[in-house]
Amino acid sequence: VSVLIILLVAYGLMRFLIAQKEAPPVRRSIEARRFVKVEPVKYSLIPFEVSEEGRLASIAEIDIVAEASGRIEAGKVALKRGSAFKKGDVLFKVYPDEAVLSLKARKSQYQNILAGISPDLVIDFPETEEAFTSFFSSINVDRPLPPMPEIEDDKLKIFLASRNVISEYYNIQRDELQLERRTVRAPFNGTFKEVYMELGAYTNTGGRVARAIQTDHLEMEGALVSQDAAWVRLGDPVKIVSEKRSLSWEGSVIRKSQFVDENTQRQTLFIRITPRNNQNLLAGEYLQAIFPVRPVEDVMEIPRNSVFNSNEVFVVRQGRLAKEKINIIKMNERTLIFSGLPEGDTVVVQQLINVSEGTLVQPDKAAPGPGQKPGGPGGPGGQGGSGQGANR
Numbered sequence: 001v002s003v004l005i006i007l008l009v010a011y012g013l014m015r016f017l018i019a020q021k022e023a024p025p026v027r028r029s030i031e032a033r034r035f036v037k038v039e040p041v042k043y044s045l046i047p048f049e050v051s052e053e054g055r056l057a058s059i060a061e062i063d064i065v066a067e068a069s070g071r072i073e074a075g076k077v078a079l080k081r082g083s084a085f086k087k088g089d090v091l092f093k094v095y096p097d098e099a100v101l102s103l104k105a106r107k108s109q110y111q112n113i114l115a116g117i118s119p120d121l122v123i124d125f126p127e128t129e130e131a132f133t134s135f136f137s138s139i140n141v142d143r144p145l146p147p148m149p150e151i152e153d154d155k156l157k158i159f160l161a162s163r164n165v166i167s168e169y170y171n172i173q174r175d176e177l178q179l180e181r182r183t184v185r186a187p188f189n190g191t192f193k194e195v196y197m198e199l200g201a202y203t204n205t206g207g208r209v210a211r212a213i214q215t216d217h218l219e220m221e222g223a224l225v226s227q228d229a230a231w232v233r234l235g236d237p238v239k240i241v242s243e244k245r246s247l248s249w250e251g252s253v254i255r256k257s258q259f260v261d262e263n264t265q266r267q268t269l270f271i272r273i274t275p276r277n278n279q280n281l282l283a284g285e286y287l288q289a290i291f292p293v294r295p296v297e298d299v300m301e302i303p304r305n306s307v308f309n310s311n312e313v314f315v316v317r318q319g320r321l322a323k324e325k326i327n328i329i330k331m332n333e334r335t336l337i338f339s340g341l342p343e344g345d346t347v348v349v350q351q352l353i354n355v356s357e358g359t360l361v362q363p364d365k366a367a368p369g370p371g372q373k374p375g376g377p378g379g380p381g382g383q384g385g386s387g388q389g390a391n392r
Helices: 002-020 097-124 126-138 154-162 165-181
Strands: 034-036 038-040 044-048 051-058 061-065 070-074 090-094 183-185 190-195 208-214 218-225 237-242 247-260 266-274 286-290 294-303 312-317 320-325 327-331 335-339 346-348 361-363
Touching: 097 126, 097 154, 097 165, 154 165, 165 183, 218 286, 237 266, 294 327
Parallel strands: 034 361
Antiparallel strands: 038 346, 044 294, 051 218, 051 286, 061 208, 070 090, 090 183, 190 208, 218 266, 237 247, 237 286, 247 266, 294 335, 312 320, 312 346, 327 335
C-alpha cells in the first residue's frame, strides 16, 4: 500500500510540474510568393505582316506533241533538255517533204479543174469571168491558196458544186493546215523541261516529243494557315525576297484557293511576280513572300508561351493568379495578338509551370523571364521563357 501511495504521489507531482511549464511558441507557416513577369493590359493599334516561303512555278507547263506522223527533223532550236526558245521559233519539223509535194500536185490539179470550166463561165456566167480568171492567175503552188470569189448566184453555185470546184478548194485548205502542223512552233517564251524523242526518231500522230514551260511569266505558290490567309485579299501587293541571291521583286495576289490542303491544313495563294531587268526568275526556286502590313485596332501583343489551353492566360488580381480566356486575333512565330481582357488588368507574360489558380505571386515588371538576360527586353514583343518564374 505504501508503494502504491508513493507512485500516485509521484505521478501527481509530475503532472503538476508539467502543467507549470510554459508551452513553446508555434511558428506560423509562411506561404511562398512567386515572382512573375507581368504587363498591364493596354490596347493599341498594332501593324503586322504575314510572310511565308513558297515555290516559283510557271503559269504554263505543256506537253508538245506531234500533230502528224513521220520522222522528226531539226528546227531553229536544239531539241535538248534545257534549250531556251522564243515565241514563234521553230522547235522541230515532222518530215514535211512528202506533204509539200502532195499539196503542190493537188493545187495543180485544181488549176486544171478551173481551166476546164473557164469556157462554160464565159458563155453561161460572163459577169463572173473576170473574177475567176483573176483567181486562176493568182494560184501559186508555192503559196497559200488565195480567197475564192464570192458566189451569190444560186445557178453559179450549183454549177461550181457539180464540177467539185468548191469542195476541192476546201480540201486544199485542209491540206495546207495539215502541212503547217508538221512545223511545230513555240507557243511562248520558254525552255524544254523534258525531251522524250530525239532528232531522227519516228513519231505517230499525237506522240509526246517534249515538255516545255513558260519562263517569262511565273507565279509563286504560298500556303498560309487559314487564319493568316483571311487577312490577304486579291490584288494586294506582295514583296518577294530571295535571301540566297539578295534580290527582291514586286508582285500581287491574283488567286486564292477556296479550300485547304488536307495534309497541311493550309490555304494556297498564287502571286504574280513582275521581273526586273537583269534579275532572272527561275522556275522551281523557293522565295519568301511578305504580304502587306494591316493595322489592327484595340489589341495587345504577348509571347505565345504565355497562353495555355489554347486560349487561356494568367492574370494577377489581389496578389493571386486567376485564369481568363482571351480572343486570339493572330498568331506570329513567337508572339500573338489578342483582345478580350479588361483594359487595366495585369497579364502574366511568361510561361508558368506547376502553378494553379489562386497561387500567391509578386508581380515584377522588371524581372527577366527564363532564358533572357537581366535587363533584356521584357515587353510583349520579346520572346518568353520556357521555365517557371524565379522564387525569392
